[in-house]
Amino acid sequence: MTRIAAVAGFLAVALGAFGAHALRADLTLTGRMDTWKTAVEYHLLHALVLLVLAWLRPQARWSYGLFLSGMVVFSGSLYLLCFFNQFWLGTITPVGGVLLLAGWASLFWQDGPQGGR
Template identity: 40%
Template sequence: MFKLFTILGSINAFLAIGIGAFGAHGLKGKLTQHYLDIYNTGVQYHMMHALGLILVGILAEKVSSSLIGWAGWIMFIGIILFSGSLYVLSISGVDKLGAITPIGGVAFLASWVLVIIAVAKA
């Protein structure tokens, strides 16, 4: 599990940088400031939780608990739902996609709670 989440986190950090650069250079002038702000929020949370996945990978080597694995998968799902919905919303302008974003946010919260519990029990 160490390698899996470390690699998954590193891939997502790479994607967050690429997606952020695309937004800064490719979308400037094509989106309103409102939608650029939404897009940038997606990038910010994407990177934070990519680093979170790397942390989960490191913890997986030190803490033997299935909760760490669950935390990693739920965090990854959170990236897809939270950041992914913000990327699509900002580019498409379909505001109904914003209804998905809080589900991703709850996934982020749940993943961090699982990390806390797993480390506390270790």
């Protein structure tokens, strides 16, 4: 779990730098710089969530899986939208958002409705 989080964090930083430098002109020309930044922001945030879960709550496998799949679908669809400028890719993004929300909800409920730590 820690290695997956490390790879996710590495990719978030690499894609952030790639967008800020190599893709800056193209993203600015197409008006997609804010979209790219949103993808990187959610990617990096949830890579950190994966790392914290791996260290502090390794039993939270459902939450981990939902966060991982949500991060891939949400940020991945935005990255692809920026690369290929295909508007239909934006219709996939909310599915990733719902998976991220489900990850947060499952983390809340994993210890039962009474809460946990």
